[in-house]
Amino acid sequence: MTNTNREWLLAERPTGEPDQDSFELREAEVPAPDPGELLVRVRFLSVDPYMRGRMRDAESYAEPWDVGDALRGGVVGEVVESASDAYDAGDLVTGEGRWADYATLDADDVAPVDPAVAxxxxxxxxxxxxxxxxxxxxLEVGEPKPGDTVVVSGAAGAVGSVVGQIAVRNGCRVVGFAGSDEKTDWLTDDLGFDAAINYKTADDYRAELDEAAPDGVDVYFDNVGGPITDAVFTTLNLDARVAVCGQIAHYNDEETPTGPRKLPQLIPVRAKVEGLLVSDFATRFGEASERLGRWVASGDLEHRETVVEGLENAPDAFLGLFSGDNIGKQVVRVSDADAE
Structure with a gap:
């Protein structure tokens, strides 16, 4: 283990879409774990769209970062020093850490990683x-029933690709929006979606939906917002359910966009629109992890990760989320298993 730790800081609050000037890489000493903590060598770190909100100086469900703060997110790391009886050096764990070579994690807030499962x-x-x-x-917000038509925006991303597969398992007709032919082919050929729409080449979202979902939409899982959501709202069936998970189309907007008012369309169909924060289900994370792990281990749930190599390229990986560079989950490989 070296004595130097590279870590990324928030250099400035971006206006509009972030760029490289929003980030600063600095070197510091490798931290020592306090009692109850683990020092981990970060193997992989996560970049996620919600992090754009943490760059704003505004109240949100995720606490904003201050300029000069170390950037944080999900990590998988190998324990190199343990100040807890719960884990030993060499264990693989996952939790929230810094965008860094090494990070300290509270042992009570991490979970073990089993490479035999995935x-x-x-x-x-x-x-x-x-x-x-x-x-x-x-399952809890969308409440899919066999025979329902489920539409997913951002369907080739980390969340949407899993949503679609669970909907297929529940006997639904599943339609996904994604941003390339490679992505739409992955959805239909590998993940079992019934239809997929390339939103970058489609001229008329409503016409594409009428063909892909001729019986209307019962469940809409929204990761994107914008004109895709506008189009889906015009196709909702009686008692439709809309789960609003993300709005990446608007994350870099400096002003709230206005446009055609869609709420009147919810009245005749009595649709339910509900915002979604996964933290509300924290007491049931074990249930989800157990079932997801079983489906992955059996091959019933496919997954894909887009891996960007090197901590130095973490900002590029994050910025790529807004241009749709990733298929599945976007992660950064910080170190290899045999790294010193």
Whole structure:
């Protein structure tokens, strides 16, 4: 283990879409764990769209970062020093840490990683926060029933790809929006979606939906917002359920966009629209992890990670989320298993 620890800081609050000037890489000493903590060598770190909100100086469900703060997110790491009886050096764990080579984690707030179930990076995606978001968001908020038509925006992302597969398992017709032919092919050929729409080449979202979902939409899982959501709202069936998980189309907006008012369309169909925070289901995370892990281990739930190599490229990985570079979960490989 070296004595130097690289870590990324928030250099400035971005206006509009972040760029490289929003980030600063600094070197510091490797931290020592306090009692009850673990020092881990970070193997993989997660970049997620919600982090854009933490760059704003505004109240939100996730506490904003101050300029100069170390950036934080989900990590998978190997314990190199333990000040807790719960874990030993060499154990693999996942929890929230810094965008850094080394991070200290509270032993009470981490979970073990079992490479026999899935590769370590999967614990930041299908077996981590995105997978649990998909599980509870669809089953508890969307309440799918066999025969329902489920539409997912951002369907080739970390959350949407799991949502669609769980909907397929529940006997639903599943339609996904994604941003390339490679992604739509993955949805239909590998994940079992009944239809997929490339929103970057589609001229008329409503016309595409009428063809892909001719009986209307019973459940809409919204990861994106914007004109896709506008179009889906016009196709909702009686008693439809809408789970609002993300609005990445608007995360870089400096002003709240206005446009055609869609709420009147919810009245005749009595649709339910509900915002989703996975933390509301924290007491049931064990249930989700157990079921997701079983489905992954059996091959019934597929997953994919887009891996960017090197801590120095973490900002590029994050910025790539807004141009749709990733298929499945976007992660950064910080170190290899045999790293010193």
């Amino acid at each position: 590769p370590p990076e999967a614990y930041l995606g299908v077996l981590g926060m995105p997978g649990r978001t998909a599980y509870f968001g669809l």
